[in-house]
Amino acid sequence: MATAAEAQAALARIRDCPDGSVLPLEETATLLGVPLPVLTKAINLGKWGWQIQLAIAETERRRLAEVRKVIGIYNIELTNYCNLKCSYCPQPKMGRAKGHMSEEILALCIEHYLKRRIGSALIVNNFGEPLLHPELESRLRQISAAGIDIEVNTNGVLLEKKLPILLTIPSRIDLALSVHQWVAQGPQAYFEALRVWQERVAGTNVSIRQASNASEKMFFFHAWSKGPVQDWDPNIYCEFLWDNRCTVLWNGDFASCCIDCEGESVFGNIAAPVGARSRPWRGCSTCDYRHAPPGTR
Ligand code: SF4
Numbered sequence: 001m002a003t004a005a006e007a008q009a010a011l012a013r014i015r016d017c018p019d020g021s022v023l024p025l026e027e028t029a030t031l032l033g034v035p036l037p038v039l040t041k042a043i044n045l046g047k048w049g050w051q052i053q054l055a056i057a058e059t060e061r062r063r064l065a066e067v068r069k070v071i072g073i074y075n076i077e078l079t080n081y082c083n084l085k086c087s088y089c090p091q092p093k094m095g096r097a098k099g100h101m102s103e104e105i106l107a108l109c110i111e112h113y114l115k116r117r118i119g120s121a122l123i124v125n126n127f128g129e130p131l132l133h134p135e136l137e138s139r140l141r142q143i144s145a146a147g148i149d150i151e152v153n154t155n156g157v158l159l160e161k162k163l164p165i166l167l168t169i170p171s172r173i174d175l176a177l178s179v180h181q182w183v184a185q186g187p188q189a190y191f192e193a194l195r196v197w198q199e200r201v202a203g204t205n206v207s208i209r210q211a212s213n214a215s216e217k218m219f220f221f222h223a224w225s226k227g228p229v230q231d232w233d234p235n236i237y238c239e240f241l242w243d244n245r246c247t248v249l250w251n252g253d254f255a256s257c258c259i260d261c262e263g264e265s266v267f268g269n270i271a272a273p274v275g276a277r278s279r280p281w282r283g284c285s286t287c288d289y290r291h292a293p294p295g296t297r
């Protein structure tokens with residue numbers, strides 16, 4: 001039990017120590033050579049609630065700095081083939097090689113994802129329609145066997161055919177139904193189709209939710225980094241660059257961002273993930289997507 005005199009002495013030492021005011025409690029205690037209970041009592045005496053808040057913030061900053069040393073997998077590209085040709089999407093004109101993610105590449109992705117999980121499920125789509133993967137069931141089972149839940153964005157063209165597969169996967173599958181099939185018909189048709197699908201999967205491992213760019217009145221489309229050039233503002237949050245996240249393309253390459261259709265930003269490969277760091281690329285100057293607030297995926 002710390003005495004009042006000890007606490008007062010520690011308080012005086014904290015006031016004399018500029019670093020002591022922003023370090024975590026344990027480090028402040030070590031720095032000053034003061035036992036932690038004495039330091040705690042001293043801080044209470046000084047009513048330095050702000051100091052504790054700063055210490056917590058500093059601790060969190062250091063923790064995140066450590067976490068971010070490991071590249072985080074935001075999403076993987078099971079395939080970059082697609083069965084639609086949406087006019088607003090760069091995929092139909094994609095110049096990079098096409099392929100399906102192999103069992104070996106996926107195994108490396110899973111191994112790495114388990115070291116640093118992003119979100120509550122692994123997103124398995126990028127440019128392309130994931131349900132087109134010719135070995136869909138075995139790839140999804142591979143992910144599920146590692147105890148990982150799955151998130152799929154699908155255009156839904158193959159949903160009727162592939163739903164029986166999805167229903168046999170032991171993981172929870174969170175499926176976002178994109179609007180692309182219903183662009184010409186409009187939101188009413190889309191939401192009616194969504195309602196029917198949701199009723200069909202009720203009570204199963206599969207849940208189907210609306211696409212984030214759909215409202216009852218209209219659909220929204222971003223510019224896939226083909227908007228007007230903007231001044232770079234480092235204060236605008238980008239989850240890829242700030243949080244060292246990446247997209248893993250079907251061949252295992254790391255791309256800095258999920259809106260990089262051509263793989264211009266490729267900076268590494270899942271075969272050698274140590275020290276990999278996402279970085280700005282040409283598309284950042286015309287990006288209209290870097291506004292996701294911290295705390296989202
Ligand atoms: S928006 Fe989706 S469904 Fe449409 S072409 Fe692009 S990848 Fe395919």
Ligand code: SF4
Nearest residue numbers: 238257283284287290
């Ligand atoms: S293009 Fe946009 S979202 Fe992608 S890395 Fe650059 S700023 Fe971030």
